[in-house]
Amino acid sequence: DSGVTQTPKHLITATGQRVTLRCSPRSGDLSVYWYQQSLDQGLQFLIQYYNGEERAKGNILERFSAQQFPDLHSELNLSSLELGDSALYFCASSVGDQREQYFGPGTRLTVT
């Protein structure tokens, strides 16, 4: 158990809908990272937050957004969902300036 929690574990929704994925980092970790894992693209970095502020952006679509709250939990919002958004979404956390990231169990999103 990495100490990172993600909810929900599974999510099934229809195209065009909007969903919110939630992540709670390990106690004491200030950085939260979101990744998407699909069969054809592998693990892709989406976005990083550090202590409430956006720190880095990767291959994140404009339909996707994220935020980190004062209690350090983070949410990833996916809107106007398409079939191709079906994937595993992982959250990871790390202590401020350390690169060792601890991953949560992921949320499996299925768009039908």
Add this chain to the structure above:
Amino acid sequence: GESVGLHLPTLSVQEGDNSIINCAYSNSASDYFIWYKQESGKGPQFIIDIRSNMDKRQGQRVTVLLNKTVKHLSLQIAATQPGDSAVYFCAETSGGSNYKLTFGKGTLLTVNP
């Protein structure tokens, strides 16, 4: 663009043998590398890391070798056990103030009893 890739998509070994998983990277600015293990239905789990100023680093039953000349990284697992069966990813960062990881495609390691 820059990428991190794996030479072998699958590797099958006998229990007790040593395993070697390889990874090539193309970003010459990469200065930190990590190996992750991902078991079915779980998130990636940190195994071992190495900085670019090192050639070798050892952990418990695992060793990571870094050859910066040819941009090659390997993970050696000694006395491989059935519990080592998983997908192994190498990942790299190129430093700066953020630590986004760029992952390779992954190698599936199967350990036969």
